[in-house]
Amino acid sequence: MTTQPTPPSAKLNLRGAVDLGALAARNTRREEVARRAAADPDAVTQGSPFVVDVTEETFAELVQSSVQVPLVLDLWAEGYDTGAEALQALADEYAGAFLLGRIDAQAEPGLAQSLVQSLQARAIPLVAAIVKGQPIPLFTGSYPTAEEIRPVLEEVLRVAEANGVTGRVEGAATAAEAEPAAPPVPPLHAEALAAVEAGDFDAATAAWTKALAQDPRDAEATEGLARVGVLRRVAGVDLAQARAAAADAPDDVQAQIVVADLDLVGGHVEDAFARLLGIVQRTVGEDRDAARTHLVDLFSVVGATDPRVVKARQALTRALF
Structure with a gap:
């Protein structure tokens, strides 16, 4: 079962929410990610500056960083992690617009239990966003496809922008330099x-x-x-x-x-x-x-x-x- 994000109470302003130039660049990068995934399925999940493993020791610092960059948390467990590659590929595709944090529920049971309870979730995998320290439940259970996840992420980014959270993951500029130039906006x-x-x-x-x-x-x-x-x-x-x-x-x-x-x-x-x-x-x-x-x-x-x-x-x- 999937649920859409519940935005924070701050009013979301549509002004500036759609940047066609950024979308064009993102589409170009999407094609690049797809080519890499076809050639090497592990290429989009290894060594990405936009994906981190989360532990109890690092969780508080990551939540604090959500005042600058949206944080998307993927709580997974072996045997239940079906389709997380789509999330990781999207993190690479968005090139630093959000940070994807992966939490192994079996390795971090205390953190996993706290997260499940705070979000009143019933199952894992569990995916949620954190913007300015505020949790936004996204979906639980089996992962949607990348095309189904993308509009949910777009909504998270709109909420983040409405709340002044417009930073990028450190290292994103270096990755962006390698991207092909985006087509000009008409x-x-x-x-x-x-x-x-x-x-x-x-x-x-x-x-x-x-x-x-x-x-x-x-x-x-x-x-x-x-x-x-x-x-x-x-x-x-x-x-x-x-x-x-x-x-x-x-x-x-x-x-x-x-x-x-x-x-x-x-x-x-x-x-x-x-x-x-x-x-x-x-x-x-x-x-x-x-x-x-x-x-x-x-x-x-x-x-x-x-x-x-x-x-x-x-x-x-x-x-x-």
Whole structure:
């Protein structure tokens, strides 16, 4: 069974959360890691500066380091460690954006027991993140695939950035120097991202719209435009008042849409989806259509391949038919 990360209480801001240049570089490195793994399956798990073995003696220091670099912990045991290679390959692929700490439950039983209890977990393998000393449960039991793990890691990195944790693992610069140069970011993409960083949502909207006019199949522009739409809608909204209004009027579609947007910006993706799915399930006519349309728009914000989107899209289909 897998669970998605529960972000810390700090509000997650989508501004700057998607760096297309970094994503392009990461895709290049992903291909490199895949080639190395095919040639030598052990190559991605040995000698990496981004993977460390954790003991009781080193645990406290690593947790302290999570104020600078996100820490992902992999608690494993012989006979239960099925698929950890995917995590280690991803640590190499992300090249220092997070540190992967491996804990052998049999060698470190005290540490393993403390971690399981603190996270209220029921099984190992257990994977969790730590950001600024705060634990974020990710998943337990059998490992998901690398493609399923990746969006979870992206969410952890967004939470970390929202909390000011933007450092990199020491030694990452040296590894990055060996990477092939990333393809340049398209000018209109760069213009839109710069506008979002500056808080100029009108300019960002215009740039993304131009990019889509040039290439209607530009998925990054489609997602960027959807993100700007969310940021524009929640700008200046009082969170407490919005939640109170939604609680007082559970079938007020517009009130629920506002809170769904706030949930999404706050990193509570599944809550946002569930709120709108509830409206679709219990209303008809224009209200139902408005909730459905907005939910599909939020799918674009998160990304079509995100497992949470896939799950919510299936639920939407069941609700409609």
